[in-house]
Amino acid sequence: MSDESRARVPFSFELYPPRSASSEAALHETIARLAETGPDFLSVTYGAGGSTGGRSLEVLRRIRTTTDVEPLAHLTCIGNTYAGAAALIREFLDAGIESFLALRGDPPAGVPEEEVELGDLESAAQLVQLIDRVQAERAPYTESGIPGIPGAARVDRRPHVQIAVAAFPSGHPRSRHPREHIDALLAKQAAGATLAITQLFFHPDDYLGFVARARAAGVTIPILPGIMPITSPARLRRVLQLTGEELPSELAIALEVEPTADGQRAVGVAYAAELVRAVVDGGAPGIHLYAFNNHDTVLAVLRDAGILTPHKETAR
């Protein structure tokens, strides 16, 4: 693919709420630097069981008021009541947030998957429906006249919020069969999801094969690949622990043999950039990067992959 066409690949970033005053100042700088490059949206994670809820909303408000980038709110259902989840959605809508990533949610720290208390909403598909319903309550009823037929009117279509959902190229650990996860994605699409964002993966074929299986099963919404630059052996271990992905041996070895932190970062950036190039060449509709609240690494990945050109970086 030529650099010309790569320059038009849409991209977005994931951030998480800061854990201290100093990391909050650094995050504000990161938001500004990422926003300058013109991403489609900046998403902000939501802690399991509501543990970071207020702080997520603060970050989303910051994005909305200090940049012209769309803020996208992760929302989780684990441990929440139906009324509690509806109130939360209203709070986000009141703050002007109109894009969501509806998730079941990670188990709270230390709670094994089989002991998770789900609450009233048992799956992300139910949260998608609830977001759609709460938003519909608020959308004003409007109608327009039909030209040429005096007195006749048609009900205007109400605008829908964007509702993204998670997808897992290597299947979800809760799935009892490889096909079950695709069925769950179909259920989320039927509930009103407009976009899927994938869990991180390490090989282009993990993503491309998954998209092909999902399309064959009837998934029509865009499936955005989620890519995480892995810049140290410690981060690789942590990510494998959290996601249950298989060890990518070539990346693991390349990180282990590199003696310096700068060298390891360069390995991680180059690996992620290669992944970006391969999935874009394979037809991915854009790239979603897990930024870890640091702009330098993800911007280096986009530059290396030829997606971020100097022109695009200074375009806004």
Ligand code: FAD
């Ligand atoms: P669901 O779609 O509800 O279900 C997950 C899987 O369970 C399905 O794929 C299917 O295999 C199975 N399943 C679902 N319904 C049924 C059913 N009725 N019967 C049988 N099996 C079923 N977690 C957080 O806490 N906060 C975040 O901000 C966050 N952000 C994320 C962002 C992305 C892009 C991704 C990929 C994950 C994120 N997560 C986050 C993690 C996510 O919440 C967990 O991975 C969770 O275990 C699954 O969430 P889900 O929304 O896919 O769940």
